[in-house]
Amino acid sequence: MIRAIEQSAPLTVVFAGGGSGGHLYPALAIAAELRRRVPDARIVFFGTGRAIDDRILGAVQGEFVRQGVQPLSNRPWRWPGFAYCLYRERRSCRTRFELDRPDVVIGTGGFASAPAVREAARMGIPCALLNPDCVPGKANRYLAPHVDAVFAQWRETAAHWPDAVHVVVSGCPIRPAFAEARREDGARRFDLDPAKKTLLVTGASQGARTINEAVVANADFLDAFADWQVLHLTGDADFETVRAAWSKRGVQAKVLAYTEYMADALAAADLVVSRAGASTLAEITAVGRASVLFPYPFHKDRHQSENARCLERGGAALVLEDEIDPNANAPKLREALEELISDGGRREAMAGAARRMGRPHAASMIADQILSWTAPTGLAAATRGKSVLV
Numbered sequence: 458m459i460r461a462i463e464q465s466a467p468l469t470v471v472f473a474g475g476g477s478g479g480h481l482y483p484a485l486a487i488a489a490e491l492r493r494r495v496p497d498a499r500i501v502f503f504g505t506g507r508a509i510d511d512r513i514l515g516a517v518q519g520e521f522v523r524q525g526v527q528p529l530s531n532r533p534w535r536w537p538g539f540a541y542c543l544y545r546e547r548r549s550c551r552t553r554f555e556l557d558r559p560d561v562v563i564g565t566g567g568f569a570s571a572p573a574v575r576e577a578a579r580m581g582i583p584c585a586l587l588n589p590d591c592v593p594g595k596a597n598r599y600l601a602p603h604v605d606a607v608f609a610q611w612r613e614t615a616a617h618w619p620d621a622v623h624v625v626v627s628g629c630p631i632r633p634a635f636a637e638a639r640r641e642d643g644a645r646r647f648d649l650d651p652a653k654k655t656l657l658v659t660g661a662s663q664g665a666r667t668i669n670e671a672v673v674a675n676a677d678f679l680d681a682f683a684d685w686q687v688l689h690l691t692g693d694a695d696f697e698t699v700r701a702a703w704s705k706r707g708v709q710a711k712v713l714a715y716t717e718y719m720a721d722a723l724a725a726a727d728l729v730v731s732r733a734g735a736s737t738l739a740e741i742t743a744v745g746r747a748s749v750l751f752p753y754p755f756h757k758d759r760h761q762s763e764n765a766r767c768l769e770r771g772g773a774a775l776v777l778e779d780e781i782d783p784n785a786n787a788p789k790l791r792e793a794l795e796e797l798i799s800d801g802g803r804r805e806a807m808a809g810a811a812r813r814m815g816r817p818h819a820a821s822m823i824a825d826q827i828l829s830w831t832a833p834t835g836l837a838a839a840t841r842g843k844s845v846l847v
Contacts (some may be wrong), residue, residue, distance in 0.1 A: 468831060469564065470559060472501070472558040473563070474564055476507050476509065476528075476766045479735055482631070483565060485513070485629035486819075487563070491828070501559065503550070503572070505569045506524075506525065516717065526568050526569045547572040547575060551580070558828070559582060561827050566589075571599065572773065575603060586606075587630070589609070589736060590612055590735045601753075606625065607625065608823050609626050610735055628817075631819065637654070637725055649818045651687060652684075656729075657688045657730070657746075658689040659690040660688075661737050664690070664693065664715075666694065667783065670783035679706075685708075687703070688725060689711070690715065699712055726746050728746070728748070731749075732753055732761060734753070734764070742811045742812065746808055749807050752765045754779040754781060771808040773810040773814055777793060
């Protein structure tokens with residue numbers, strides 16, 4: 458199924474997918490690595506109309522095509538609208554690709570990736586998927602049989618597809634900054650006290666209300682640890698509420714709605730409380746930090762729980778079930794924090810386990826594969842099989 462192409466300048470790579478940081482940041486990491494190697498490479502993002510796409514992609518070099526795709530609803534009466542949008546965007550992608558044929562198309566997850574990837578496969582354009590979650594989502598399950606390779610973060614992922622799907626266990630692409638980040642740089646970036654230990658709280662790019670509530674409910678407990686400070690990334694919706702809550706406490710807390718300097722935030726941290734999105738876990742393991750994970754509770758397939766269990770099995774994280782009710786979450790979090798804040802040896806052991814699980818060079822490995830498709834021989838002779846560890 459692998460198709461070789463003849464390269465003509467400039468190299469054009471389409472990344473299709475959006476709607477969340479987890480669908481965009483891995484693409485940006487690969488794009489940066491491709492541009493490092495091929496400075497005149499042309500990068501095009503086929504994303505969504507969500508605000509997060511504008512926020513993340515607006516600051517990077519590359520073309521941005523907004524697509525009118527919808528997520529697949531569990532409500533059957535919405536399926537016709539989903540099907541119509543998918544059909545309309547597939548036709549639009551085919552028209553674009555006929556006029557301006559890309560060299561490679563990479564799906565980054567979600568149904569925003571489906572129109573471009575499906576049409577690229579039909580047109581004989583080399584294409585692949587990024588699958589950083591342990592459990593593949595609906596879009597990747599649909600698309601995987603049609604692409605040349607699936608780049609996965611976890612070995613466990615290969616079991617979710619038939620043998621005909623070519624799965625490459627590469628890790629999740631992250632920006633080089635995570636491998637290079639230093640604690641002192643992070644402390645300086647966020648104006649933190651370098652003499653104190655730091656608890657980083659994050660709900661990823663859009664925040665997590667249940668995590669925010671559980672942490673703030675433990676502010677009196679954290680106040681007892683004078684040698685600790687808090688860096689709290691709230692998301693836009695909860696920023697004012699969380700900032701007001703911390704201002705009433707004696708804890709030294711830096712509260713931000715969002716930061717593009719996540720590598721510095723993790724580098725400054727001694728302990729992380731977080732969701733368990735695939736990109737977030739790739740970043741935590743690249744930097745090597747102990748974590749308490751609250752997987753997102755609303756996904757039907759509970760894929761964040763599966764992601765988190767990968768770290769838990771490796772001794773790198775404690776996993777708590779998000780019961781949505783802050784009265785249930787807060788005591789569990791307090792117990793976990795008490796255990797880890799008071800036991801530096803345990804934190805260091807978990808941080809070391811996280812570091813051993815990290816694959817900070819995933820973007821480079823995937824760029825190798827993409828560029829090999831542009832060579833005359835492509836990957837036609839590549840090893841085929843269920844899973845290839847690179």
